Amino acid sequence: MSRLASAPERADSSGAEDQGQIEGASSERATKNVARSPGGTAAEPEWLTSRRADAWDLYLSTPLPSTRSEEWRYTDVARMLPLDELAPPVPELSGPAISNGDGPVPEPLRRAMAQDRDSAGRVIDIDGSAVSVELQESLAAQGVVLSSLSEAVRSGDPLLESLLATRAVPASDGKFAAMNAALWTDGVFLKIPRNVQLERPIRLSRWVSHPGTATFTRILIVAEDHSRVSFVDEILSPDFEAVTLVNTAVELFSHAGAQIQYVSLQRMGKGGFYLANQRTLAKRDSTLDTLNVALGGSVGRVDLNARLLGPGANSDMLGLYFGDHDQHFDFNTSQDHVAPNAHSDLLYKGALDDSARGVFRGVIRVHEGAQRTDAYQTNRNLLLSERAAATSLPNLEIEADDVRCSHGATVGQLDAESLFYLMSRGLDREQAERLVVLGFLGEVLDRLPMGGVVEKVTKAIEVKLGHVR
């Protein structure tokens, strides 16, 4: 399944030595690396080859975001992400045993998968290659398509050419969007036909094994009219000594009356640098809900843009983060109300321990003519240590007059009175803290109907709080 084998050489190769790096400090080195661009095989259709090439040009001409820009003020990628030291995930690293699809699933991933209750389908992705795709036969018979992205491209489905890196996360959406559009190796394509409603979730179980690499994955989900699906994207990795980048682009399209629920469970190990660009495009009367759970990795940066494109569209946007040690989570969200009569409701809650840092920047944009918009945005942070820090920057840009919007942000400490109250009933300090934190974060999980995710996340938080039983 690995598509990394034969990247085509580009004519403008400068002759610099073959370093297998993604970006060099100098343009020569960078140009040379096009030749090593892991995306693209000789078999790829022309539209994709040129889309990748254009994206790569954009990548090279787009400067790295600096802390001078408002959107990256608190996440210094130049310092945190040594782009010129990252290696592309070359196939030798993955090895044939894993890439042929029957290879062993790493134990931690297997355990995470075993916790999942029933699923309607599952894709396993190892080091940026979808090594296994399973879908309930009855669903396939109803026309549900679940495949690796590379397979979807091969299949010639016209949706790929029209929707992949075009309307949702195009290369023009910034340095890292361009990087992904140029270099993606694989991912998931999911299409739910008209009127087909899935009762159980589709899952993507991802694993990254090699330190110091960069992986590029794309998820494209199209829910046709009045269909329904929920999708759980979980990523795990071991701890890494070297910074290890995972760059994910998520493109979600819900057509009239459809429902998509997308859940991201980021549970990478230390050293993981998780970057995600997520865009949700909700048409008339559709529901496009997201939940971002950030528990792992050293750095997590999620850019989520929800676009309410049709009247009656609805987006619930939930987020939950729990950072400890020196974890750094940065969420940059926007709620774009383009159509009138749409509703969006964002709630991001985070607990931060040790010297962890949380950043939330959110904007509600009500475009001209989007009358009778209902849009809400709340970010709450709980600091568990004096060294932890949270920054919360809610914002409103409103160009319509008949709207209901609100935003709120809080950063609070663990309350001594609450702890005493619980301890006066016999709980020790850790147990008391654990209850307060779980209670605080539970407000987010309570709003999520899907059972298995709640238990998994609760468990993962308990492990982080040091209460493995």
Next chain:
Amino acid sequence: MNDKAVLSVTGLRARVAEEDLDILRGVDLTIRPGEAHAIMGPNGSGKSTLAKVVAGHPAYEPTAGAVVFQGEDLLELEPDERSQAGIFMAFQYPIAIPGVSIANFLRTALQARLGDDEELDLFDFQELLMERMELLDMDPSFAQRPINDGFSGGEKKRNEILQMAVLKPALALMDETDSGLDIDALKVVAQGVNTLRKENPDMSVLLITHYQRILNYIIPDVVHVMYKGRIVESGGPEVAMELEARGYEEYRIAHAV
């Protein structure tokens, strides 16, 4: 009843941590197993402070004296250790813990008493909880509500007594549990306390109250009057009656500085 004190407070002085002025200025109090004591006194006299110091609230710092509970030096123990030793304080102002259900909280509290080696039997727990809620005339759905979150004043007080009934302390400190309860709720709460005392005749109660009313239902063995951080008078139930009639004026005169 035996003569050994369950709680003995001697010469206790305490202040808000880091501040100069003592709030408790030499409190002496002895409670024997099975006794009910009442402490009355004007607002600000230090009644809640006394209860909180006994329960181990970290905001207060004992500066002199001793608190001994069943032979053990209480002031050395953390609040959770005091609870596990058998002390329970029903808060005057119970704290809301959003997102944590009463059931989950009490299950955790009982599990904590068992330690790591023993697993709480969830069936037994459920049974105990339901039985206690019935005793206090509470709807079973109450247990699923987050602790004190959006509760009315009366619900908060009842929730305190529910926790007490589940945890079965040897000494219950009830800080103005009667304030804010209507007469029916007061009767239910008092009956609950009396049931617990019947179950465990050695259980002792320290009632902090402004009103003689609750003492009609929980008959005290001793009534104390607290004034400006000291217990200035102790006697039988008649002390409460007199206070009800005359107020604190005579103490104000006698202890004017």
